[in-house]
Every structure is written in structure tokens, then in C-alpha cells.
Amino acid sequence: MTTFLDAPTRHLFFTGKGGVGKTALACATAIRLADAGKRVLLVSTDPASNLDEMLGVALTNHPLAVPGVERLSALNIDPDGAAADYRERVIGPYRSTWNDQQIGELQEQLSGACTTEIAAFDAFVGLLGDDGQAFDHVLFDTAPTGHTLRLLSLPAAWTEFLASTTGDASCLGPHSGLKMQQSRFQAALKSLSDGKSTTVVLVTRPDHAALQEVARTAHELDALGLQNQHLAINAVFHASDAADAVATALEARGARALADMPAGLRALPRLQVPLRAFNMVGMPALRALLDDAAARALSTTLPTTVVPPLPGLLPLVDDIIAAGHGLVMVMGKGGVGKTTIAAAVAAELSARGHKVHLSTTDPAAHIAQTIEGSANLTVSRIDPAFETRAYVARVMSTRGASLDDAGKALLAEDLRSPCYEEVAVFAAFSRMVGEARNTFVVLDTAPTGHTLLLLDAAGTYHRQIVHTDDDANPDGKPGAAKLVTPLMRLRDPAHTKVLVVTLAETTPVSEAAKLQADLRRAGIEPWAWVINSSLAVAGSTDPCLGQRIAGELVQIERVRREHAKRLAVVPWLVEEPVGVTRLLELVRGRKTTTP
Numbered sequence: 001m002t003t004f005l006d007a008p009t010r011h012l013f014f015t016g017k018g019g020v021g022k023t024a025l026a027c028a029t030a031i032r033l034a035d036a037g038k039r040v041l042l043v044s045t046d047p048a049s050n051l052d053e054m055l056g057v058a059l060t061n062h063p064l065a066v067p068g069v070e071r072l073s074a075l076n077i078d079p080d081g082a083a084a085d086y087r088e089r090v091i092g093p094y095r096s097t098w099n100d101q102q103i104g105e106l107q108e109q110l111s112g113a114c115t116t117e118i119a120a121f122d123a124f125v126g127l128l129g130d131d132g133q134a135f136d137h138v139l140f141d142t143a144p145t146g147h148t149l150r151l152l153s154l155p156a157a158w159t160e161f162l163a164s165t166t167g168d169a170s171c172l173g174p175h176s177g178l179k180m181q182q183s184r185f186q187a188a189l190k191s192l193s194d195g196k197s198t199t200v201v202l203v204t205r206p207d208h209a210a211l212q213e214v215a216r217t218a219h220e221l222d223a224l225g226l227q228n229q230h231l232a233i234n235a236v237f238h239a240s241d242a243a244d245a246v247a248t249a250l251e252a253r254g255a256r257a258l259a260d261m262p263a264g265l266r267a268l269p270r271l272q273v274p275l276r277a278f279n280m281v282g283m284p285a286l287r288a289l290l291d292d293a294a295a296r297a298l299s300t301t302l303p304t305t306v307v308p309p310l311p312g313l314l315p316l317v318d319d320i321i322a323a324g325h326g327l328v329m330v331m332g333k334g335g336v337g338k339t340t341i342a343a344a345v346a347a348e349l350s351a352r353g354h355k356v357h358l359s360t361t362d363p364a365a366h367i368a369q370t371i372e373g374s375a376n377l378t379v380s381r382i383d384p385a386f387e388t389r390a391y392v393a394r395v396m397s398t399r400g401a402s403l404d405d406a407g408k409a410l411l412a413e414d415l416r417s418p419c420y421e422e423v424a425v426f427a428a429f430s431r432m433v434g435e436a437r438n439t440f441v442v443l444d445t446a447p448t449g450h451t452l453l454l455l456d457a458a459g460t461y462h463r464q465i466v467h468t469d470d471d472a473n474p475d476g477k478p479g480a481a482k483l484v485t486p487l488m489r490l491r492d493p494a495h496t497k498v499l500v501v502t503l504a505e506t507t508p509v510s511e512a513a514k515l516q517a518d519l520r521r522a523g524i525e526p527w528a529w530v531i532n533s534s535l536a537v538a539g540s541t542d543p544c545l546g547q548r549i550a551g552e553l554v555q556i557e558r559v560r561r562e563h564a565k566r567l568a569v570v571p572w573l574v575e576e577p578v579g580v581t582r583l584l585e586l587v588r589g590r591k592t593t594t595p
Contacts, residue, residue, distance in 0.1 A: 016203035019335010034072035086119030195228030206254030215262035247542035327436035332501035342444035391424035504552035528566035537571035
């Protein structure tokens with residue numbers, strides 16, 4: 001069956017669950033096309049992109065030539081830069097006719113997270129059209145699934161909103177400015193739906209959860225009209241020593257997952273890529289991903305590595321319990337196992353008799369499947385669609401209660417704007433933050449980029465509320481009520497403990513370090529790092545895995561030396577960490593019985 005490598009369309013979208021290798025496969029495909037003589041532009045739409053590190057070049061929001069690959073250019077869609085450009089395009093036409101107060105009000109109106117989202121989307125739309133015309137192929141390395149589904153649904157959502165609205169203002173500024181972009185949105189929708197020009201590459205691993213998620217993605221993209229879909233299964237492993245328990249278990253787990261592949265994926269054109277022994281950083285590694293001969297040249301057989309004692313997860317949980325309550329935020333790039341670590345921490349807290357609320361902000365998470373059967377535990381998910389409906393109902397019943405019919409109609413129209421989803425999710429997130437004053441709340445966050453947008457909303461809300469409070473109490477009189485915003489609770493180490501989860505690989509560690517820097521800029525200090533799914537702790541003599549273990553130890557030492565105040569290293573388990581018993585094994589050790 002012909003794959004996207006054999007007959008590539010003009011636009012290629014690489015999407016899937018975080019950590020499955022989307023960026024590596026997108027890079028390898030772009031290099032392959034450029035080496036074949038094509039002019040190629042590689043674009044990252046991920047707010048937490050690591051394209052720079054993989055390609056070895058500092059990217060901007062304009063195409064830059066990639067050293068070492070003729071005809072290949074790359075760029076990152078920078079949300080902040082795109083938002084600044086977007087705000088100026090909206091405000092510019094009014095500068096000559098509006099006074100300073102009106103301009104200031106419009107600038108404030110355009111300061112929210114939804115403006116950042118629509119601005120990044122607008123840059124993406126341009127690359128589907130005229131901005132990408134200098135290239136034979138434009139490849140998009142997208143953010144993890146939930147964020148990408150949101151991005152790809154926006155052409156239809158904004159087209160519908162602009163077609164139905166009759167007012168003249170929204171949270172994104174005057175509608176006249178948006179209406180000028182409507183034809184671009186419609187062109188993007190047409191391009192995405194055209195199978196002759198656009199292919200969606202659904203990237204996954206031979207893993208049950210990843211395959212289930214990519215099957216759901218395929219169904220949702222099909223409903224959006226993106227029907228030209230191909231499947232790429234990355235990191236398929238074959239053990240070389242039948243006596244190696246870890247290697248044979250890894251191969252068997254992958255084989256079971258592929259055998260149980262959802263029916264909807266079986267009919268898709270399929271590419272399988274072997275697990276490579278080396279990290280996907282630099283041109284030699286990226287070229288070797290799709291070239292077996294080049295991969296063999298980069299693979300070496302190492303003597304058995306001596307693994308030093310490494311700290312586990314249990315001491316961290318002991319310290320969390322000592323506080324008696326609080327918020328545990330589990331953060332990191334997609335695919336590092338945040339959900340597993342969050343569920344393991346919640347399971348241990350629950351097993352010790354504490355009431356725990358385990359929740360997720362990840363649109364693509366299915367956390368209940370991981371921790372079925374635990375007492376003292378409430379499991380929930382912040383569902384964007386549900387929260388948006390509830391938010392709209394609250395606004396209509398409060399702000400809309402005193403309006404006449406015409407006013408209610410205008411308010412309802414404004415609330416149909418897609419950007420109110422971000423507002424609604426933030427409101428639900430804020431409730432979770434406050435709940436931790438009296439109990440344990442473990443929050444499995446969405447992948448890094450999506451979560452940073454959520455924290456940006458927290459910062460915007462904090463500034464607005466503090467400004468309002470200052471206006472109401474300009475003298476700071478002692479009798480005034482003490483103001484506590486969600487961001488203040490996130491900054492309080494007595495209330496919030498942030499666990500940064502990563503893998504012991506070059507790129508995931510670099511991504512986690514960027515996340516830590518972003519959190520610190522927001523005034524939030526990470527409490528501990530957790531390195532998940534470590535083969536070094538599990539142990540293996542397989543040549544491929546042995547080379548990966550040696551690389552892991554380098555990264556573990558890098559984290560210990562450069563980044564983490566506290567560190568836990570969690571082993572890769574022969575049995576998948578699903579269910580309370582196996583989750584407790586991650587915290588306590590190998591042999592555990594359910595309390």
C-alpha cells in the first residue's frame with residue numbers, strides 16, 4: 001500500500017499523542033523530501049516546540065534555512081509574536097480616529113489567551129495559502145492531539161461564528177477586522193478538506209493508549225472533513241535476546257497493542273518505523289530514522305552498564321502527605337507519562353486513607369482507565385465542551401438576567417465565540433486550585449503548550465483582579481478583605497507542589513527545562529522532577545536497549561546536576577501500570593499488594 005513517503009501531498013500534518021515521535025518523523029520526512037530535490041518548509045504549531053533542538057538551529061516565526069540540508073527551511077509559529085502582530089492589525093485602523101482611552105480599552109480587550117490562540121491560528125492559515133507558495137511541500141509538526149484538534153476545528157468554528165454574528169465586537173476586537181479574515185478561514189477549511197493537497201499523518205507507537213487515542217483522532221478529523229489519513233507506527237521493537245525479560249516484555253506489549261489495533265485504523269495506509277538505539281537529535285540521527293543502513297551505522301554494542309542507586313517516588317509522596325492537604329500539579333510535555341505519575345501519586349495518597357480528587361485538564365486524557373478500583377478517590381476531567389455550556393448558562397442567568405430580549409440575543413451571540421472555551425476551562429481549573437485548601441487535589445495537566453496558555457490566563461486574571469482591587473481600595477486600608485487569586489495559590493509552595501515529569505532522553509529533558517524556566521517566569525517554582533519509564537532502573541542486556549540505557553544515565557545526571565531540587569526515577573514496568581496494584585508498585589517498588 002502506498003504511504004505518504006511514496007506519494008506526498010503538498011501539505012502534510014503530523015499529529016498524535018504526545019511523545020510518539022511526531023517531531024522526529026516530521027523532521028525525517030522533511031529532510032528526505034529536501035534530499036530528493038523538493039523545496040520544503042517545516043512548521044511547528046506546538047507552543048512548546050522542540051524543533052530548534054532537533055534541527056540544531058534557532059528558529060523564529062519566519063522561514064530560516066536549515067544548515068546541512070539544502071532546500072529545507074523551518075519556522076516556529078510563535079504565539080506571543082503572532083499575537084502582537086494580530087493586535088496591531090486590529091488596532092491599527094482605529095489609531096487615527098479613536099482617542100487614547102478607546103485604544104486602551106481595545107488593547108485590554110485583546111490581552112487574553114483567546115487572542116493568542118486566534119493569532120497563532122491566523123499565522124497557520126497563512127501558511128496553508130499564499131505564505132507557503134514558495135515551497136513544494138509544507139509540513140506541519142503539530143502539538144499533541146487535544147491542542148491539534150482544537151487548531152484544526154477553528155476554520156469551521158470561526159467561519160460559522162462570523163457567518164452568524166450580527167454584532168460589532170467580541171473578545172477579539174471589532175468584528176469588522178475579523179470579517180476581513182473570513183475568506184482566509186474559508187480557504188483554509190477548503191485546503192484541509194482536499195485529499196489531493198492535504199494528508200494527515202497519524203503518528204503513534206505500538207502502545208494500547210496511543211493507538212486508542214489516534215483512532216479517536218482519526219474519527220474526529222474525519223468528521224471535520226480531513227479524510228486523507230495515513231498511519232505511522234513509530235518505535236516498533238524486536239528483542240534480540242529471548243532471555244532478556246525486559247526486552248521480550250517490551251516486544252510482546254507492542255505486538256499485543258498492534259494485534260488489538262482499532263478497526264478504524266486497519267484500513268489506513270501504514271508505515272512502521274523501528275525503535276532506534278539513539279536519540280533523535282541532529283542531522284545524522286534524523287536521516288537515520290527512515291534509513292535502516294544509516295541507523296545501523298549509528299548503533300553500537302556497549303558493555304553492560306552499571307546503574308547506580310537512583311531515588312524513587314516514595315520519598316516525594318511522604319513529603320506531600322506531611323502537609324495534610326494541597327494541590328499536586330503534574331506537568332510536562334506530552335507522552336512522558338504525566339497521567340500515570342498523577343494516578344500513582346493519587347493512588348498512594350488514597351491508600352494511606354486520605355481523601356483525594358484526581359482530575360485532568362488534558363482534552364485527550366482518559367485518566368479513569370488508569371486508576372479504576374481505588375477507595376477514597378474521586379476522579380474527574382475538566383471537559384471543555386461541558387464547561388463551556390455551563391459557563392454560558394451561568395453568564396446568561398447572571399449578566400443576562402436584567403437584559404431585554406435584544407440585549408440577551410447580543411450576549412448569547414457573543415458567547416458563541418470559540419474563544420470562550422478557554423475562559424470556561426480556566427474557571428473550572430480555578431475551582432480545582434481552591435478545592436486543595438481542604439483536601440488533596442492531584443491535577444494531571446494537559447501537555448506543556450496547552451497548560452502554559454492556561455497559566456497565562458491565570459496571570460491575566462490575576463492582573464485584572466488585583467487592578468480592580470487596587471481601584472476599590474486605593475489606600476490599602478487594613479479593613480479590606482484579603483485578595484487571593486488562583487495564581488497566588490499556584491505560587492505558594494505550602495499550597496501547590498509542581499512535579500515536572502520527563503523521560504531520560506535529550507529532547508524531553510530540554511523540553512522540561514524550558515517548562516521550568518517558563519514556570520519560574522510566572523513566579524511558580526517547580527517542587528520536584530520525576531523521570532518516568534526508565535529502562536536504566538528496569539535493566540536490560542539487549543544491545544538496542546543497552547545503548548538507550550547508557551544515554552539515559554547521562555540525562556539523569558544532567559537533571560540531577562542542572563535542574564532538579566528533588567528527583568525521583570520511576571522504572572519501566574514489565575506489566576503496564578494500569579490499576580491500583582501496579583500504580584502502587586511505581587511508588588513503593590516491585591512487589592505490592594493492594595491495601
